[in-house]
Amino acid sequence: MFQDITQNDAVLSIKALIREDNLRKTDYAVWWKGKLISPSAVISKHYEIVANPINRDSFDTNQAQKALLNLGFPIVDTTRADNFFTEKELKSFQILIARKDYNSLNPVDRNIGDFLRDTVWSKTQLWAEKLEELGWKIVSKRRGWNTRHQKSGFQTYKQYAWCSLKPYDGNNSLLFFTVGVDENGDLDYKMDIQWSDKTITQSQKDLFFKLREQANASFHYVKKEDVEKYSWKSLVKETDAFYSKHLDTYSEIYYLLWPEKRLMRIVWNDNNWQVPMERYWNQKWQGRKNKAHHQQYGFGFEEWLFNNRYLIDSYRYGYIRGVASMPVNASFINELYLYSIHPSTKQNFLIGKLSNVEVYHDIDDVEEEVVTVFENSRDLMLRELEEVEADTKLMKTLELRPNLAFHVDDAVIYQEPILLDEDAIKIHRFIPRVIDDDLETLVEIVDAEIKDPKMKFETGNGTGSNSYAQNVSGGKRNVNRTHADITNDLHAYLTQSKEYKGFEISTEKTRICNNLVDCAAKHKDKYILFEVKTANSVLACIRQALGQIIEYALLDTSLEFKQLIIIGPATPTEFDLTYFQNLKDKLKLPLKYWSYSSEEKTLNKKFKNH
Structure with a gap:
């Protein structure tokens, strides 16, 4: 029906109705540059203009809507007062983005772009902003409905609308959660990665896809036919629950895609890092930035790293100075290599490797039972410091807490410290050094030798x-x-x-x-x-x-x-x-x-x- 009406005919009818201010409110309307116009009025006005008036009772609004939508005119539902998604606009989204070719000189195409931007894309952004109010951080919220066409110099409609968010302390912007509308006009939310980023390898993409499917963190839908059952409150609540449920999934996937590998110095210890050793220190050096902690106070907190007092339910809790300098959003280290400098020869020795290390930035992150163990051992630690004539005043005032934990099965301590080349480590501060290519090669050789020992x-x-x-x-x-x-x-x-x-x-x-x-x-x-x-x-x-x-x-x-x-x-x-x-x-x-x-x-x- 109405096959004789063209785009230009409909545009002329719409403009005429606007001039006449004939914009009577109807439940369903044509969206034209933000104005809402009765679909039936557009059809009737066309036949009036061509001097062939049509009886309004000869067709219904559904027929008018279908004809105009097929010509490229968005149809919206005006009955919702909360600016929420409607089935009509989502159906319009589905039909209109399928048109593919966009011509900026065509007023109908320009109107489609405006409609996509100001309705579906804008509401998707609002969806993300409401989640941001709950503590999620928006990564991207562009309302870019258009994209480059395969034909050079041309544009087309994006086949989706979306915004991305991540946990407020998310490690990077390549792994995130999304909200959006897909090519079928259905709402969806999921965990995703920036597939177009050139730094993400194909193996990382394959691994992500596998892990996401295993965790059931892929596409979750609200069908366009069901949006009338939802409100902003219920949609945001459902999405927030999904994101929160998969926070651990997010962290696990992140550290598998981008493993955190660090090399950290620990103070030398002759007692297997169970109790402090005697060493030279100078009280006059206390407060100097160019002197290490053990030079100022006669001990380092790493010296209790493998003390069984702090072995709780198969996990070792301890303190490493470099961990304290980790980025605040880093809660996990996949591989932590430890090295130390011999106090006499000044040679660098690789001591061991810790895997799957949990990082604590605040005492509230540590279980109360663990904190209690540390606090209750204060007197023992003070006696151990006295035995090696180290400073005890500092220990009496500090809040004792660990900044890392690792399972005993995830610790490999080399039977003999491995001598490193002089040039392997040039900066000897107690910092969380990222494993670079040279160090990666070195530790790979060490790991290979442990798994398959060779002379x-x-x-x-x-x-x-x-x-x-x-x-x-x-x-x-x-x-x-x-x-x-x-x-x-x-x-x-x-x-x-x-x-x-x-x-x-x-x-x-x-x-x-x-x-x-x-x-x-x-x-x-x-x-x-x-x-x-x-x-x-x-x-x-x-x-x-x-x-x-x-x-x-x-x-x-x-x-x-x-x-x-x-x-x-x-x-x-x-x-x-x-x-x-x-x-x-x-x-x-x-x-x-x-x-x-x-x-x-x-x-x-x-x-x-x-």
Whole structure:
């Protein structure tokens, strides 16, 4: 019906009605530049203009609406007083955006653009603003109904209307929630990412799509036929509930798409970061910005990081200075690598890796039970500081609380600290350093070695270049002067000995996994390992060395070890030799014991095979 009416005919009729101020109110109206005009009046006026009047009773408003909408004229519902979405305007949206081509010289196309902007897009923005009042943060609220056409120089209608929001402390603007209207004219809300952003890789997009579907955080709809059942209050409430329900989903997806990887310095500790160690400090330095906390007060809070007092329900709670400087919107660190500087050699050592670290910025973020544990341990901490002659005044006044937590299964502490190249870390402040490409390569190598340990054989004598002191399994491991004397003499002896002619000798340069081997001799594809101990009894040397040397021999199963030699300054008794022989018979390993004499002047006589 009304196939004879063209766009121009309808425009002329509308303009005539506006001139005549014939804009009587009807339940459904044509939207023209913000004015509302009866659809039936437009049809009747056309036939009046062409001198062929039509009986108003010969058609109904639905027929008029359909004819005009198909010509490109929006139809709206005037009965709602709350400026809420209506089925009529959403149906108009669906029909009009399907027209695709937009001609700025055509008044009908321009009116469509104005309609999209001032109704559906404007109401979508209002939807977002009402959510913003509840604490969500608008990321984008442009009312850009048009977009570039495939044809150069042309434009077309966007096939949707939308606004994006994120949690008020959302980490970036690439992951967000949306509200909007889809190409079918239905309202929708969901979690989404900025698909057009060039920094987001295809693998990230695929992962997001998978995670969103698993969490049921994808499209949720309100059909246009059902909007009459809703109000702003009910729609906003429903949307807010969806967003709130998926706050954890938002965080989980964010940290999987953009993993937070950090490297942080912790103060050196000889006690496995369980209690403070004694160190030099100066009260006069307190308050100086160029002096670290442990230099001012004699301790660092990281020194209790692995103290079992703060192990609660399989989670360790502690404090790391770098975590305190994390951005306030960062609540999680996927991978946190810890390094420290040896106080004597000033060398950098990688200590360990923590995964899935929860970050606390405020004491209110921490469970009351945990805070109570820290506060109740204040006296113990003060006594531990007194034992190492550190400052205690500060500890008496501070509010004790952790700033991080991690599950015990998510902590990997390297058996031996890993020596880092001098150039690996150039800034040594206690800051949350982002893992850059160079550091990423370094930590990937470390992780790979832990998962699949391999020997890294390097010839030469590195005695003294890897000096550190550390508690290992309750016994203190001191790479001290005696140890250095033995390894230096051993390297010289093996290098000069005819028995080891053709062997490559590596002293304190070879690693298996991240474990530094005291000495290794290599001939073709066979190895001899030496482990040096400085105890004053043979049994003590064997006891201290055995675990390490067996571990070295078994970590890299691709290697063949000809001999595993323990060296110590004590000469074995008959009892020691009997015990050692029984040990070899039981373990079926090529173990040997060499004694070392510091009094012998001749190199060849310093070492004796028993």
